[in-house]
Amino acid sequence: MILEKNILNYINSKATYEFDPYYIYDSQKIKDKCRMFQNIAYENKSIHFASMANINPQFLEIVKAEKMNIFVNSLLHLEAVYKVGFRDREIIFTSSALSEKMMKRIESYGAQVNLDSPNQLKLWSKLFPDKSVGIRCNIGDKVTPYSTHAGVFLGKDSRLGFTTDEIEQIADRSNIKGLHLYVGTDIFDINYFINCYQELIKIAVDFPNLEYLNLGGGFGISEKGEKQFDFSEYNILVTKLMNEVSSQKGRSIKLILEPGRIIGGDAGYFVCNVTDIKNRPHKRLVGVNASTVQFSRPLLYPDTANHPVIIIRDGVQLISNETHATTIYGCSTYSRDIFSNKAALPDVKMGDIIVFVNAGSYAASSHMLFLGFPKPNEYFI
Numbered sequence: 001m002i003l004e005k006n007i008l009n010y011i012n013s014k015a016t017y018e019f020d021p022y023y024i025y026d027s028q029k030i031k032d033k034c035r036m037f038q039n040i041a042y043e044n045k046s047i048h049f050a051s052m053a054n055i056n057p058q059f060l061e062i063v064k065a066e067k068m069n070i071f072v073n074s075l076l077h078l079e080a081v082y083k084v085g086f087r088d089r090e091i092i093f094t095s096s097a098l099s100e101k102m103m104k105r106i107e108s109y110g111a112q113v114n115l116d117s118p119n120q121l122k123l124w125s126k127l128f129p130d131k132s133v134g135i136r137c138n139i140g141d142k143v144t145p146y147s148t149h150a151g152v153f154l155g156k157d158s159r160l161g162f163t164t165d166e167i168e169q170i171a172d173r174s175n176i177k178g179l180h181l182y183v184g185t186d187i188f189d190i191n192y193f194i195n196c197y198q199e200l201i202k203i204a205v206d207f208p209n210l211e212y213l214n215l216g217g218g219f220g221i222s223e224k225g226e227k228q229f230d231f232s233e234y235n236i237l238v239t240k241l242m243n244e245v246s247s248q249k250g251r252s253i254k255l256i257l258e259p260g261r262i263i264g265g266d267a268g269y270f271v272c273n274v275t276d277i278k279n280r281p282h283k284r285l286v287g288v289n290a291s292t293v294q295f296s297r298p299l300l301y302p303d304t305a306n307h308p309v310i311i312i313r314d315g316v317q318l319i320s321n322e323t324h325a326t327t328i329y330g331c332s333t334y335s336r337d338i339f340s341n342k343a344a345l346p347d348v349k350m351g352d353i354i355v356f357v358n359a360g361s362y363a364a365s366s367h368m369l370f371l372g373f374p375k376p377n378e379y380f381i
């Protein structure tokens with residue numbers, strides 16, 4: 001994998017003897033992904049960036065300037081996006097197990113809310129009898145749920161959403177304006193998306209006041225850029241589907257999407273440098289001046305979060321056919337502070353710069369205070 005020239009130049013410009021680990025983002029890549037969604041042919045649509053993937057204000061400003069709306073799942077994120085200027089229906093709030101206090105707080109922002117269970121709907125109807133709402137649908141008994149690196153999001157093994165039985169039992173549907181679905185994350189199989197959407201559409205028939213279908217996110221990004229989500233095919237199929245629902249309903253139904261990972265995943269890079277090397281009989285251990293609490297995907301998903309690694313030495317990307325099985329570890333005392341257990345790296349030297357690729361989503365936003373390492377700076381070019 002070859003590092004783009006603009007990123008390499010930036011990294012070199014910051015390559016002082018001892019720099020702190022940081023993130024760098026290619027803003028143009030973020031914009032391109034936003035445009036991909038805005039170019040979906042179906043007109044009555046609203047695209048909400050899933051802010052859990054990246055809550056940095058500069059990132060949010062970029063997506064806002066691209067006319068994206070926003071999706072949040074917590075009060076802190078709601079406040080963060082509010083500060084950037086998102087308002088009312090531009091904000092979708094979907095979460096679970098909301099307390100009465102929290103429901104009131106969320107409602108006061110005027111965000112569009114999707115509820116997770118019959119009890120939550122009961123509470124909402126008691127608090128806001130005249131206010132419309134959406135429900136999150138777990139149609140997993142109608143499809144074979146995909147098992148993703150983050151678990152399953154549909155079916156009996158998922159904790160989320162109304163089951164189809166629970167949906168059937170909703171007596172008063174007059175205030176339900178939207179059906180929400182989240183099929184899973186990092187998925188490339190367009191047929192799976194469409195099959196799930198079709199099941200949701202079957203349910204939509206029984207909701208007389210339906211205004212929108214929220215089809216969530218889940219769009220895959222590949223590790224080394226070897227596979228691309230087939231967006232043009234997706235565009236055709238989702239547009240066809242939405243046209244069908246609208247003609248079935250006799251009015252235009254809004255399409256809502258909540259893409260997260262795909263928007264900034266490949267735009268972000270995590271940069272640190274080599275501060276120790278240990279040779280063990282079966283592998284080489286390379287220590288860096290960063291901890292996985294600063295770049296947490298390898299900590300949260302140790303077996304499945306694979307981020308390609310690029311080495312820079314003296315300003316140039318090191319490319320070699322001869323590689324060694326290498327573990328890259330963090331600078332704490334925590335035994336699981338490991339960025340990668342299966343990197344195949346050339347001979348690394350002290351001071352080499354290490355760049356983890358595909359670090360733009362669910363990376364900086366999952367910084368933890370555990371272990372005591374600061375949140376890395378984030379730069380946008």
Ligand SMILES: Cc1ncc(COP(=O)(O)O)c(C=O)c1O
Nearest residue numbers: 050185217218219258259260261
């Ligand atoms: C309800 C919902 N919508 C959208 C997203 C964004 O998903 P992704 O990053 O897979 O596109 C998530 C992520 O967890 C989610 O829970």
